[in-house]
Amino acid sequence: MIYIILIVVLVIALSLFLIGRNKANQSLESEHIDPTNKPVILLIVDSLMDNSLQQAIQEGRAPALKFLMENGHYYPDFVSSYPTMSVSIDSTLLTGKYPDEHRIPGLVWYNKAETRLINYGTAKEEIFKLGIKQVIEDQLFHLNHKHLSKQTKTIHEELANSGLQTGSINALVYRGNEPKTINLSETLANVDLMPKSVDIMTPTIFSYGAFAQYSPENKKNTQLWERYGFNDPFVTEELKSIIKNDKLPALTLAYYADLDQAVHKDGPQNHMEAIEKVDQYLQEVLDSYRSWEEALKNNVWMVMGDSGQAPVKGDKGESLISLHSLLDAYNIHKTSEPMKDDDQIVLALNERMVYIYSVDKSVKLHDIATTLQEDDRINFIAWKSNEGVQVVNSDKEGNLLFRPNGPLTDPYGQSWTVEGELSILDLKQNNNQLEYGIYPDALARLHSALHSHKGTFLIADAKPGYEFIGEGTPTHPGGGSHGSLHEDDSLVPLIVTGTDTKPNNFRLKDMKPWIEQLILGNNQ
Structure with missing residues (x-):
């Protein structure tokens, strides 16, 4: 999430430098919100994990989270989407589908039809190489309105179709039913650095950093050094303002992104101060009511993570898997250049997982996989074949082959045909x-990623302690990273108050139908 925010910061910073600040204040008074029974407030805390949450509560650092937990239900191990990168996860949360249906394969992927890399915002080096305007358009518009499948409706769209209003605060995936125009910079548009404006479809209540804000108090949180509103204080002020003005719609989704940065920097076990800070913001929100008990009485509260993070070893030479070195026998597409006739493979890195595309018919995925198997830091390599999904790794002989439908049933009621070395996954x-081990819902999530978009490609997934490195990609030696199928990256906690119901399965995929049923049931 933090890398995507860099794009938005860059957009606004350039605009301010050339033309002065573009005001994006909105009036809550002008928003007509129909009253609903027990609105749902869903707080997504990026990279919130069970162990660190439990530790923070035990140390007395998280009284608000403790209060919610003691007055509700706690589920420590919800399964995220795959790859475990924010935009793909958020798309699963909002649509109730895995990437094979919602069509957002990851933070970075190769669009075969357009013969180019899609990057919603990783490191600034990659942004400049791909082109600022292109990355801005992909993140601000294409993500929600072109790439996210129109056949797969978001929870905002579904509830609107049922006559209920929703809200979104700083969520990157937000598509709703109401038209809105985001004005950017005419000056920068004239020199082709960005579009002049972007027409989007949003929920009724829509807050998006300095682009769209409600609270007058947020002037202090939208400065350059505050990432122009893409921060937790901004989200808190927006949510407080909506509550105090009695403008909560049936569902409000608010995205708290700052914890993710702390975990990337300090690692999965060393970020108690960051969780304490998140809790302080939650205390402010609960204090918007006369008492915390009243806050619980009036609303359904949900607080959850989106992905975990695995530790990355501190020695860069050991922890960073250089794909350019491993695959130096091939002509690898250069990110800063258009596709060339002699390009053979394209790399789309998502921290601890990578899509590797063959764009030369003479380059076989099996041969790439055989090369990657020589590096024992890679957990597994998987690709599609006529028989199903093939999976190999460096630690075990043989291979695993699986496909949907068959005699075996997993804990989620999904049926499979599975042959070969089961221990690979x-x-x-x-x-x-079938029982899953360190890869939760492994077959469905891996199958989904491999069928999420067109192209000839394989997936490589790193062991905990390691992440992939390419041209200017972000790295986190000594810190934390995600993206992989491993449980370290994949399991997140959920706190729920105000209802005794729960999803059919403990997966982010199952959140949308549950929340819809809960809201519709409360407002019949």
Whole structure:
């Protein structure tokens, strides 16, 4: 999430430098919000994990989170989407589908039809190489309105179709039913650095950093050094303002992004101060009511993470897997250049996982996989074949082949045909039942990623302690990273108050139908 914010910061910074600040204040008074029974407030805390949350509560650092937990239900191990990168995860949360249906393969992926890399915002070096205007358009418009499947409706769209209003604060995936125009910079548009404006479809209540804000108090949180509103204080002030003005719609989704940065920097075990800070913001929100008990009585509260993070070893030479070195026998597409006739492979890095595309018919995925198997820092390599999904790794002989439908059933009621070395994905078979180990919902999530977009490609997934490195990609030696299928990256906690119901399965994929049913049931 923090890397995507860099794009938005860059956009506004350039605008301010050339033409002065573009005011994006909105009036809550002009928003007509129909009253609903027990609105749902869903707070997504980027990279919130069970162990660190429990530790913060035990140390007395998180009284608000403790209060919600003690007055509700706690589920420590919800399964995220795959790859475990924010835009793909958020798309799963909002649509109730995995990437094979919502069509957002990851933070970075290769669009075969347009013969170019899609990058919603990683490191600034990659942004400049791909072109500022292109990355801005992909992040501000294409993500929600072109790439996110129109056949897969978001929870904002579904509830609007049922006559209920929703809200979104600083969420990058937000598509709704109401038209809105974001004005950028005419000056920069004239020199082709960005579009002049972007027409988007949003929920009724829509807040998006300095582009769209409600609270007058947020002037102090939208400065250059505050990432122009893409920060937790901004989200808190917006949410407080909406509550105090009695403008909560049936569902409000608010995205708290700052914890992710702390975990990337300090690692999965060393960020208690950052969780304490998140809790302080939550205390401010609860203090918008006469008492915390009243806050619980009036609303359904949900607080959850989106992905975990695995530790990355501090020695750069050991922890960073250089794909350019491993695959130096091939002509690798250069990010800063258009596709060339002699390009053979394209790399789309998502921290601890990578899509590797063959754009030369003479380059076989099996051969790339064989080369990658020589590096024991890579957990597994997977690709599509006519028989199904093939999976290999460097630690075990043989391969695993699987495909949907068959005699075996997993804990989520999904049926599969599975052949070969089950231990490659830490699977166990008990009669006709499959059990997952360190890769939660492994078959569905991996199959989904491999069928999320067109192209000839494979997936490589790193072991905990390691991440992939390419041209200018962000790295986190000594800190934390995500993207992989491993449980370290994939399991997140959920706190719920105000309802005794729960999703059919403990996966982010199952959140949307549950929340819709809850809201519709409360407002019949």
